[in-house]
């Protein structure tokens with residue numbers, strides 16, 4: 001039934017788009033509604049339900065209230081600072097000469113999606129009056145990847161959702177300061193950037209993690225499309241062609257690269273830290289330019305039509321990578337048959353073909369569940385046309401069916417890691433029989449009753465599982481995913497919420513009552529630059545955005561009109577006006 005309706009809506013939609021394109025220039029920003037007309041905001045951001053998946057207003061509003069609780073503590077204690085320490089009630093900046101809007105810019109599109117007018121108005125005033133990227137880099141440099149996904153991505157999505165050019169002007173200023181990061185012999189970027197001096201800064205050996213180098217493209221491509229400046233496109237795109245040339249015979253990417261030579265270093269292969277978003281952005285780069293008829297103001301596109309998808313090189317890289325993951329990394333536990341994604345460690349010698357399997361999974365890996373499901377219903381759709389909600393297996397290719405099944409099962413595996421004393425999942429899980437409890441087929445390393453909390457045992461308000469639950473909900477309409485998401489939300493409320501405002505990291509998910517951590521400081525203590533990746537600076541901002549989207553009407557953010565960057569900043573799907581150079 002639903003399929004018929006979608007087909008009908010699809011035809012209707014194509015007609016509407018055709019009429020729209022005929023009468024209006026497809027990219028004319030001036031036609032778009034302006035958020036400064038507050039009268040319109042509800043219409044723009046929360047249109048009437050147009051498809052089957054409507055809001056659960058009660059739960060949605062509870063999540064909005066939690067975001068306001070987190071934001072108001074930050075605003076009270078640390079407004080404008082890059083980082084927030086909710087227990088000591090203070091902010092800190094990445095640079096001694098002032099912040100670069102890490103937290104404020106990151107939260108703006110959440111406010112827009114949630115319809116929080118007052119918070120939005122104060123945050124946008126801060127951007128207007130206080131945001132500057134002319135920050136002294138002598139003492140602190142900025143991480144190229146983090147600055148891109150959080151600040152550039154945040155500015156771009158704020159611009160798209162509000163149509164306010166102020167954000168675009170800031171995005172251009174930031175990106176121009178960042179372009180020198182790509183000036184290495186290979187084109188693989190420097191890991192850090194001095195924004196004031198406009199210079200890339202290598203780490204000691206000019207190494208960079210693969211995820212850092214390959215998780216900049218959605219943002220720079222979007223900016224290129226908006227400004228018609230192809231420099232942004234080609235610098236980011238070059239990285240992908242260098243990586244493609246360096247890939248291993250199994251089509252997977254080790255987690256470390258040499259930015260001078262553009263080759264992989266002998267290092268692990270994993271879908272967790274330092275590897276994860278390489279795979280995420282292969283799919284999303286392909287989807288970003290997926291439609292020939294899209295104008296981002298018209299956000300209801302019922303079909304993903306394979307013929308409209310322009311950059312087949314990413315399709316091939318993505319399909320090869322998913323094959324490599326299935327051939328090498330997908331595992332099941334012995335007892336409960338839980339699906340997880342293992343890691344490979346190089347054995348030395350001919351390391352490129354000589355690997356040891358390691359049964360460890362970072363929480364970060366849980367992004368892959370939803371990503372596989374999204375891939376299955378787009379790149380894995382058998383024919384041009386409708387994929388049902390939920391998809392019927394005959395609508396998917398063989399690879400699509402395989403990916404769908406793995407995605408669904410991996411998500412169940414990730415949910416199984418929430419079966420802890422707090423209902424929260426640990427940072428790292430070992431999927432093997434527990435040394436102490438052989439009947440239990442996963443355990444947390446180093447976490448012993450009464451002993452010190454291990455790094456692996458903490459819950460840092462990470463978003464990956466709820467991100468996958470969001471995609472699973474949208475692609476199936478199956479209420480179980482809403483129930484899972486609500487369970488996680490309740491655990492966060494119970495164990496992470498601080499009485500004086502804000503939310504904090506839980507040090508050991510398997511011990512109640514919990515102990516909290518003042519967040520960022522611990523990350524600095526850990527010492528490695530890479531441990532800084534994916535830290536949330538308003539704890540929960542991204543997590544609460546995905547939770548909100550699970551319970552909001554799907555028209556608030558239709559999946560087939562947007563790709564979400566790895567920090568959950570929505571960017572519209574478009575037909576590129578710049579000719580890609582990296583092609584099959």
Ligand SMILES: *[C@@H]1O[C@H](CO)[C@@H](O)[C@H](O)[C@H]1NC(C)=O
Nearest residue numbers: 080081082091092093098099
């Ligand atoms: C961080 O920088 C911002 C912007 O310059 C400023 O508003 C804020 O007060 C600074 N925070 C701290 C703790 O110095």
